[in-house]
Amino acid sequence: MFRCKTAWFSSSVPQDHRHFWILEGGAITGWRSADYLFSAEATSPDTLKVFDSRDYIxxxxxVFHCLFLSACEKRQSVKSVSIGHYVLPPASVQDEVRRVVGRFIWEHEDEQEAAQDESLMSLSEDDLREDEVDSNSPEPPVVNQKGKLPCVIL
Structure with a gap:
C-alpha cells in the first residue's frame, strides 16, 4: 500500500501505526525528507517544531493525523481514503476550524472506536459471530454535530 513512500512519525503516534506503515512497504525517515508527516497530537513537541519550521510556513x-493509517487499514486501500480529511493543523487553527465545520474526522473516529470497543465488550459470542457476517456492509457517512458531512478546505 505504501511501497516506495516515506514517512516521519511524531513521538505522539502509537507504535502500531508505524508497524502498519512498514508492513505495507513504507519506509521511515526524517521529517524534512519524508513524503508524509504523521502526528497524533498537534501540541506534541516534535510536531510543534514542524509547525514552526520554514518549510511548514x-x-x-x-502534517496528517495518524488515524489516516487506521482508515487505510480498515478499508485495505489508500486510494479509497481522502487524506485531505486528515490534515492536522496547529492547535490554534483547530479551534477556528471547529467553529466553522464542527469536529474533525479523526475526532469522530476516536469516539466511534471507543463506542465500538464498549459495545464489543457487552456482546455475547453469538452476537460477535453475527457481527462478522455483517462486516461487509458499507459504513455510514460520518456527520458533524449539525448533521452535515465534515468538509476540510485545503
Missing part, C-alpha cells in the same frame, strides 16, 4: 510540508 512556506506550505512545503503538511
Amino acid at each position: 512556506l506550505n512545503k510540508v503538511t
Whole structure:
C-alpha cells in the first residue's frame, strides 16, 4: 500500500501505526525528507517544531493525523481514503476550524472506536459471530454535530 513512500512519525503516534506503515512497504525517515508527516497530537513537541519550521510556513510540508493509517487499514486501500480529511493543523487553527465545520474526522473516529470497543465488550459470542457476517456492509457517512458531512478546505 505504501511501497516506495516515506514517512516521519511524531513521538505522539502509537507504535502500531508505524508497524502498519512498514508492513505495507513504507519506509521511515526524517521529517524534512519524508513524503508524509504523521502526528497524533498537534501540541506534541516534535510536531510543534514542524509547525514552526520554514518549510511548514512556506506550505512545503503538511502534517496528517495518524488515524489516516487506521482508515487505510480498515478499508485495505489508500486510494479509497481522502487524506485531505486528515490534515492536522496547529492547535490554534483547530479551534477556528471547529467553529466553522464542527469536529474533525479523526475526532469522530476516536469516539466511534471507543463506542465500538464498549459495545464489543457487552456482546455475547453469538452476537460477535453475527457481527462478522455483517462486516461487509458499507459504513455510514460520518456527520458533524449539525448533521452535515465534515468538509476540510485545503
